[in-house]
Amino acid sequence: MRTLIFLLRKEFKQIFRDKAILAIIFVMPSVQLIVMPLAANYEVKKINLAVVDNDKSTYTQKLISQITSSGYFRLQSYNASYDQAYEAIKSDNADLILEIPQRFERNLVRENKEKIFIAVNAINGTKANLGGAYLSTIISNFNNDIRMKLTVGSRFSQAPTIEIVSSNWFNVHMNYRLFFVPGILALLVTLVGSFLTALNIVREKEVGTIEQINVTPIKKHYFILGKLIPFWVLANVIFTIGLLLGRLVYGIIPAGNIGLLYLFVGVYLLAALGFGLLISTFAETQQQAMLIMFFFMMVFILMGGLFTPIESMPQWAQIITKFNPVRYFIEVMRMVILKGSTLRDVASQFVAVIVFAVILNSWAILNYKKTN
Amino acid sequence: MQNNKSDATEKVIVCKDLTKRFGDFIAANEITFDVYKxxxxxxxxxxxxxxxxxxxxxxxxxVPSSGHALVAGYDVYKQTEDIKKKIGYMSQKFSLYEDLTILENIEFFGGIYGLTRKEIKEKGRSLIEKLDLQxxxxxLVASLPLGWKQKLSFSVAVLHDPKIVFLDEPTGGVDPITRRQFWDLIYEASARGITIFVTTxxxxxxxxxxxxxxxxxGKIExxxxxxxxxxxxxSTSMDEVFYQLARSAKRSD
Structure with a gap:
């Protein structure tokens, strides 16, 4: 126990003396939490629209102004022909072409039907999909308006219509930041925890001080605890800063129990730090440790459900995500912060991270040898 | 230069046919020797x-590949952690923490060898006085010149009064005056009954x-x-002895 106190004192002194580490620990997460959710936007806006209006009537004017006033579209060009509009797509100036046929207004009023043509540039799949969908919605709204107007006075619309009213639970305004910030915070805590642990130990290997430690009667588990505890504490500090930033900058107030969040983070960090520890037993240089870490971090990030939902991944990929501890952390963060889930709701994630923590740390302890 | 303090009867290292192989390469080949207290x-x-x-x-x-050895009475296969309590070690690479101060290094290494606070304080003070580092x-240790670091490193290695201190090329790259001072420290430790095992x-x-x-x-000639x-x-000097023996060597790095 005394040994551990000496070890901890030493680690904390070294950490607080290293200005670069301090910057990484405090500045980097803050900047990332403030910048990334604002920049990485899920919503598609400013879709460039090329219009080919062959009718040039009041109705077409109304339709176009309804489209542009939605805020999603930007009228890029007003073309005389489809070919001309197509040029705009080719030169990447337009994402969508809306072609309105001749006698649009007349046919609509007289014959009660008319067709219009939408061409979508699908190079950016997400933009094409959403753009097409937005435009369809606006046009069908426009269509309803006209129907109302034309039928008013005679008889009320007999066509039975089903109006769909949806309400968004847990994130009423569909604010993607509510969903993004907890995920990023989970990632940051993981990153800082495991990276710093791995680099710290490998640095002792590089400098040669670990040899001096190995020749002392220090017990292996004390040495490892001496390395884990400081970074466990630091990662908790970062987590707290992140929660505060989420509250101050984005107004995210966890719906669930904060104690539950900290309990989960406490256990989860054992797994994350154990992972860093394990890497450090394999790597001989900081460079190696960085590259190994980078590889795993990419997998953890892309297969953790932060950017793309795990449910929509192919079956094999979903199986891989089960071996990704970050996945469980992101899930729990979102569940507890947005939904107010309770311990019982996140029990399976708890079990998963406990298993990770036990396996990773046991493996690391077995692999760390004072004598080889 | 025979040391009067050495006790010719007590063996602190007993080494018999100790061998280390790395694959086909035999780094140490059946080395046998005793070292006295x-x-x-x-x-x-x-x-x-x-x-x-x-x-x-x-x-x-x-861990040796074969052979036997006892260090401070403990077996090198099974009792490595007991050995570690009884020895001090100074490697070729400087191995104090450069980002800690002299006092902090003394405190840390004293602490993990189980010295009491009082002992750490007293020994630390006398060490600093002896090395004139007040x-x-x-x-920070990083700011010291190499020679001072080496002297400090040795003093920290014997802080817990080990039975034996192992020094791996302790004076590499150090100027002659500092080397002389370093050897004064070695004599002093030896006079306290600490066995010195040194490569140079x-x-x-x-x-x-x-x-x-x-x-x-790999063999002791x-x-x-x-x-x-x-x-x-x-021969008139150790230099010549060394040349005569080392000339026959087939391997070098």
Whole structure:
């Protein structure tokens, strides 16, 4: 126990003396939490629209102004022909072409039907999909308006219509930041925890001080605890800063129990730090440790459900995500912060991270040898 | 230069046929020797002769492939952690924490060897006085010149009064005056009854040892006092003895 106190004192002194580490620990997460959710936007806006209006009537004017006033579209060009509009797509100036046929207004009023043509540039799949969908919605709204107007006075619309009213639970305004910030915070805590642990130990290997430690009667588990505890504490500090930033900058107030969040983070960090520890037993240089870490971090990030939902991944990929501890952390963060889930709701994630923590740390302890 | 304090009866290192293989390569080949309490034992050999490997086995850092050895009465296979309590070690690489101050290093290493707060304080103070580092005590070790670091490193290695201290080329790259001061520290520790096990490439330092062994290609070729060796090899200096032996070496790094 005394040994551990000496070890901890030493680690904390070294950490607080290293200005670069301090910057990484405090500045980097803050900047990332403030910048990334604002920049990485899920919503598609400013879709460039090329219009080919062959009718040039009041109705077409109304339709176009309804489209542009939605805020999603930007009228890029007003073309005389489809070919001309197509040029705009080719030169990447337009994402969508809306072609309105001749006698649009007349046919609509007289014959009660008319067709219009939408061409979508699908190079950016997400933009094409959403753009097409937005435009369809606006046009069908426009269509309803006209129907109302034309039928008013005679008889009320007999066509039975089903109006769909949806309400968004847990994130009423569909604010993607509510969903993004907890995920990023989970990632940051993981990153800082495991990276710093791995680099710290490998640095002792590089400098040669670990040899001096190995020749002392220090017990292996004390040495490892001496390395884990400081970074466990630091990662908790970062987590707290992140929660505060989420509250101050984005107004995210966890719906669930904060104690539950900290309990989960406490256990989860054992797994994350154990992972860093394990890497450090394999790597001989900081460079190696960085590259190994980078590889795993990419997998953890892309297969953790932060950017793309795990449910929509192919079956094999979903199986891989089960071996990704970050996945469980992101899930729990979102569940507890947005939904107010309770311990019982996140029990399976708890079990998963406990298993990770036990396996990773046991493996690391077995692999760390004072004598080889 | 025979050390009067050495006790010719008590063996602190007993090493018999100790061997370390790395694949086909035999780094240390059936080395056999004894080291007595309080003696200054010089462990010589060209680069790649296997000195460091042998030393690491004796320190419990490396498991031997075969053979037997007892260090401070403990077995190098099973009781490495007991050995570690009884020895001090100073490696070729400077191994104090550069980002801690002198005092902090003393406190840390004293602490993990189980010294009490009071002992750490007292020993720390006398160490700093002895090395004349009073004004540097609160400076980071990184800011010290190499010679001072080496002296500090040695003093920290004997802080917990080990039975044996292992020094792996402790004076590499250090100026002659500092080397002389370093050896004064070694004599002082030896006078306190600490056995010194030292490797070096400086033949003048070899002359300071009570007994020396010279390793060639993983084997111990000779082991005797410096004066006997010179007589047997009909040489006037240790340099010549070393050349005669090391010339036959087939491997180097």
């Amino acid at each position: 309080g003696e200054i034992f010089g462990f010589l050999g060209a680069n790649g002769a296997g000195k460091t490997t042998a030393m690491r086995m004796l320190c419990g850092l490396s 004004s540097e005590a609160k400076k 490439h400086y033949m003048d330092e070899a002359e300071y040892c009570d007994r020396i062994s010279i390793m060639v290609d 000779v082991l005797d006092t410096p004066s006997n060796l010179k007589r047997n090899f009909k």
